[in-house]
Amino acid sequence: xxxxxxxxxxxxxxxxxxxxxxxxxxxxxxxxxxxxxxxxxxxxxxxxxxxxxxxxxxxxxxxxxxxxxxxxxxxxxxxxxxxxxxxxxxxxxxxxxxxxxxxxxxxxxxxxxxxxxxxxxxxxxxxxxxxxxxxxxxxxxxxxxxxxxxxxxxxxxxxxxxxxxxxxxxxxxxxxxxxxxxxxxxxxxxxxxxxxxxxxxxxxxxxxxxxxxxxxxxxxxxxxxxxxxxxxxxxxxxxxxxxxxxxxxxxxxxxxxxxxxxxxxxxxxxxxxxxxxxxxxxxxxxxxxxxxxxxxxxxxxxxxxxxxxxxxxxxxxxxxxxxxxxxxxxxxx
Amino acid sequence: xxxxxxxxxxxxxxxxxxxxxxxxxxxxxxxxxxxxxxxxxxxxxxxxxxxxxxxxxxxxxxxxxxxxxxxxxxxxxxxxxxxxxxxxxxxxxxxxxxxxxxxxxxxxxxxxxxxxxxxxxxxxxxxxxxxxxxxxxxxxxxxxxxxxxxxxxxxxxxxxxxxxxxxxxxxxxxxxxxxxxxxxxxxxxxxxxxxxxxxxxxxxxxxxxxxxxxxxxxxxxxxxxxxxxxxxxxxxxxxxxxxxxxxxxxxxxxxxxxxxxxxxxxxxxxxxxxxxxxxxxxxxxxxxxxxxxxxxxxxxxxxxxxxxxxxxxxxxxxxxxxxxxxxxxxxxx
DNA sequence: TTGAAAGCGTTACCAG
DNA sequence: CTGGTAACGCTTTCAA
Numbered sequence: 001x002x003x004x005x006x007x008x009x010x011x012x013x014x015x016x017x018x019x020x021x022x023x024x025x026x027x028x029x030x031x032x033x034x035x036x037x038x039x040x041x042x043x044x045x046x047x048x049x050x051x052x053x054x055x056x057x058x059x060x061x062x063x064x065x066x067x068x069x070x071x072x073x074x075x076x077x078x079x080x081x082x083x084x085x086x087x088x089x090x091x092x093x094x095x096x097x098x099x100x101x102x103x104x105x106x107x108x109x110x111x112x113x114x115x116x117x118x119x120x121x122x123x124x125x126x127x128x129x130x131x132x133x134x135x136x137x138x139x140x141x142x143x144x145x146x147x148x149x150x151x152x153x154x155x156x157x158x159x160x161x162x163x164x165x166x167x168x169x170x171x172x173x174x175x176x177x178x179x180x181x182x183x184x185x186x187x188x189x190x191x192x193x194x195x196x197x198x199x200x201x202x203x204x205x206x207x208x209x210x211x212x213x214x215x216x217x218x219x220x221x222x223x224x225x226x227x228x229x230x231x232x233x234x235x236x237x238x239x240x241x242x243x244x245x246x247x248x249x250x251x252x253x254x255x256x257x258x259x260x261x262x263x264x265x266x267x268x269x270x271x272x273x274x275x276x277x278x279x280x281x282x283x284x285x286x287x288x289x290x291x292x293x294x295x296x297x298x299x300x301x302x303x304x305x306x307x308x309x310x311x312x313x314x315x316x317x318x319x320x321x322x323x324x325x326x327x328x329x330x331x332x333x
Numbered sequence: 334x335x336x337x338x339x340x341x342x343x344x345x346x347x348x349x350x351x352x353x354x355x356x357x358x359x360x361x362x363x364x365x366x367x368x369x370x371x372x373x374x375x376x377x378x379x380x381x382x383x384x385x386x387x388x389x390x391x392x393x394x395x396x397x398x399x400x401x402x403x404x405x406x407x408x409x410x411x412x413x414x415x416x417x418x419x420x421x422x423x424x425x426x427x428x429x430x431x432x433x434x435x436x437x438x439x440x441x442x443x444x445x446x447x448x449x450x451x452x453x454x455x456x457x458x459x460x461x462x463x464x465x466x467x468x469x470x471x472x473x474x475x476x477x478x479x480x481x482x483x484x485x486x487x488x489x490x491x492x493x494x495x496x497x498x499x500x501x502x503x504x505x506x507x508x509x510x511x512x513x514x515x516x517x518x519x520x521x522x523x524x525x526x527x528x529x530x531x532x533x534x535x536x537x538x539x540x541x542x543x544x545x546x547x548x549x550x551x552x553x554x555x556x557x558x559x560x561x562x563x564x565x566x567x568x569x570x571x572x573x574x575x576x577x578x579x580x581x582x583x584x585x586x587x588x589x590x591x592x593x594x595x596x597x598x599x600x601x602x603x604x605x606x607x608x609x610x611x612x613x614x615x616x617x618x619x620x621x622x623x624x625x626x627x628x629x630x631x632x633x634x635x636x637x638x639x640x641x642x643x644x645x646x647x648x649x650x651x652x653x654x655x656x657x658x659x660x661x662x663x664x665x666x
Numbered sequence: 667t668t669g670a671a672a673g674c675g676t677t678a679c680c681a682g
Numbered sequence: 683c684t685g686g687t688a689a690c691g692c693t694t695t696c697a698a
Contacts, residue, residue, distance in 0.1 A: 004668075005670070008668060039378070040444040041375075041376075041444075041691080043374075043442075043691080043692055044377070044378075045378050045676085046693040047694090050373075063408045065404035066408075066601070074398055078425050082434075089385070092412065110373060111373040247606045251608065269394065274579075337685085338685045340678080671696090672696100674694105678689085680688100681685085
């Protein structure tokens with residue numbers, strides 16, 4: 001219709017130089033008025049790129065997307081991607097067996113140009129497959145298996161911030177409710193907290209590992225509270241454990257922060273509106289999402305990103321769940 | 334490698350009859366051993382179908398995926414789709430203007446064969462675009478604009494269940510904290526509750542509309558509590574308003590359920606672990622997700638689904654947030 | 667600056 | 683039951 005070859009049309013669509021200004025304008029106007037959109041499959045086939053990224057996150061309970069971190073991260077990633085004209089193909093794995101199949105479903109058939117992957121997700125098989133296909137990917141979180149292309153919060157720093165806050169309030173007997181011990185970041189958080197306590201000449205914290213299941217968190221916290229009457233503050237090292245912690249305290253008739261102080265690693269919109277509000281170390285989710293997408297975009301374009309890893313500092317959001325310690329009565333209920 | 338034409342290979346890959354048993358086996362074995370996966374773009378181009386569905390949900394606050402309904406619904410949909418070998422392309426819109434662009438980004442270029450769409454999302458423009466492209470879609474929720482192909486919870490029934498529960502506990506002065514009044518389902522929920530009260534010869538409920546913003550919910554509930562001392566129970570007609578409601582009560586020194594009872598429309602994993610646990614009308618999210626995907630799959634295959642609408646009943650999950658009424662002191666704090 | 671033509675990896679049709 | 687051969691709608695050389 002513009003009396004030009006499709007090669008020329010292709011050039012203007014893709015913003016490739018070497019097209020006359022008037023030709024370009026004419027073609028663009030036609031595209032606009034016809035509401036023409038190039039067929040994604042055809043482009044994918046010819047150009048060997050789909051402009052789509054995969055998003056693979058770990059299974060966290062029955063509803064994968066109800067954790068305190070991933071839904072927000074996914075929201076940010078989706079928006080950052082959309083801003084760059086990139087689509088997001090989602091994959092959530094439920095059972096352990098599904099991880100691999102979900103993973104492969106998305107990688108299969110060159111459907112995506114790259115992926116953002118939760119580091120926990122990362123088994124040897126998955127790694128092998130990614131490398132084999134030379135599919136660019138960036139991880140959210142550090143993995144023991146591979147040290148390139150990831151974004152992460154500074155876990156040790158976050159734990160330090162939380163602990164310093166507790167120590168500043170006067171606490172000396174601190175318990176840590178931490179996630180599963182095979183997760184690298186869980187260890188980082190424990191270390192960060194312990195270091196602070198040692199620096200202050202305080203005893204090492206009690207550490208209890210717990211899966212991301214609220215009922216189990218309740219049991220763990222009850223165990224801590226019953227067996228360690230001296231503990232006056234709990235550092236809940238993952239947002240998903242906060243609700244269970246609060247429930248355990250409430251069930252035992254303990255008032256937060258009056259009887260026991262609570263800090264959370266991870267913030268969540270509703271933490272601000274609980275009573276008391278939960279003092280939390282907030283992960284820089286926006287920055288993490290933006291950095292991950294940015295890094296992946298570079299990789300997908302075949303360029304080397306400025307940095308192969310991006311560690312971002314979290315910050316403390318002080319609300320009402322931490323107070324000065326007081327002797328806790330050791331008689332639950 | 335199997336000494337057959339690509340036509341034959343295509344037939345076995347797609348399970349099309351008319352291939353000799355031995356030929357088929359030979360080809361399949363080769364496919365297996367070579368770990369061959371057909372190129373999705375090429376298939377999409379040739380067959381005019383991408384085996385991908387779009388998922389478009391409304392903007393609810395800063396992080397679209399932190400509501401009490403959508404993240405779980407998305408999880409279910411993703412898994413149901415994966416079970417059928419269908420990929421999910423995600424689109425979350427943030428600002429009002431973004432809705433349209435997010436919407437179009439995903440529809441553009443025949444990237445998807447169909448979509449599941451939050452009914453709230455549904456403006457005339459979007460509808461026109463979908464129909465124009467004759468893109469199959471099913472809505473989550475009823476829309477005033479179009480009455481075909483949707484799944485929905487029975488909103489009126491859910492409201493009835495919640496209200497009956499309150500009435501059975503002895504409440505006669507009930508307030509409803511409802512979502513924005515332009516949402517069809519909000520109206521359904523209000524009607525359901527009012528009908529029950531009338532059937533029992535009780536006065537109509539106080540109704541307060543509120544956006545899905547926790548801070549606003551707090552203000553609204555404070556308003557109700559202060560201006561209507563007789564109100565002894567609140568029907569929170571959307572899960573996203575629960576946290577705000579609880580905060581308002583706590584801030585005013587009111588104990589739930591002792592001073593005031595609370596039922597929620599929408600359940601959420603953490604409702605079980607608050608203190609008290611929140612009594613809720615649970616939406617049948619699994620069924621809704623499965624039904625939506627099933628319906629869409631039929632539509633994408635060019636078949637007419639068994640039913641053009643699917644209304645599924647919710648059920649009550651009784652926990653600790655409702656008790657018999659007692660005279661509430663009208664002196665906050 | 668532009669056009670022509672050769673793919674890209676499938677599916678789908680038509681013979682045989 | 684199978685092979686050959688056009689599409690499918692683009693991108694990407696290579697010449698002009």
